[in-house]
Amino acid sequence: DVVMTQSPLSLPVTLGQPASISCRSSQSLVHSDGNTYLNWFQQRPGQSPRRLIYKVSNRDSGVPDRFSGSGSGTEFTLKISRVEAEDVGVYYCMQGTHWPWTFGQGTMVEIK
């Protein structure tokens, strides 16, 4: 299985400051069709996960533009330009390139 490794696992952030989460895969996530299937999900406390980003950098409708995704190959990043209180939660990267689809361990974002 492709192992997705996120860092840090815990990220205390001051309101209004930027935050960055790294996600590394044990294999390249470039599919044979040329696409890279790397998605990001947010899980707020007590809620179901919610998709933020698909195919590395495509932000979902309704997701604030302070969220952005980037990366290629085996290294990917989710950035929050200015953290707000509603951003508290656990963030997961997930690869859809290789079977079985696998998630990272999650990164907990909290306010300092």
Next chain:
Amino acid sequence: QVQLQESGPGLVKPSETLSLTCTVSGGSVSTRSYYWNWIRQPPGKGLEWIAFMYYSGGTNCNPSLKSRVTMSVDASKNQFSLTLTSVTAADTAVYYCARGDILAVAGRGAFDIWGQGTMVTVSS
């Protein structure tokens, strides 16, 4: 607006079979565009993709569970289901159903709609 709602037994005894259902509202399960998934989350832990199924019948599941997992779609009830046999304590988790977005648009594994989740405990 499409919504998903899981339902299930809550408590299952070891070695027995777990059956879960996901009811789709605001849309149709018998679509050729989307696919239907089960994902679980053990208490305090991360997410694990279990399986997906298209209405047309195409399916795939996590090899770690493959011999124990069956998915089905019931268009008449607008539902899809998961059956997991020979459960153990390791199967204790919140089980989510989720819709897989259109492949040509969002790609693989891009779950765009999730249910609220249902907690399943395996215990005697």
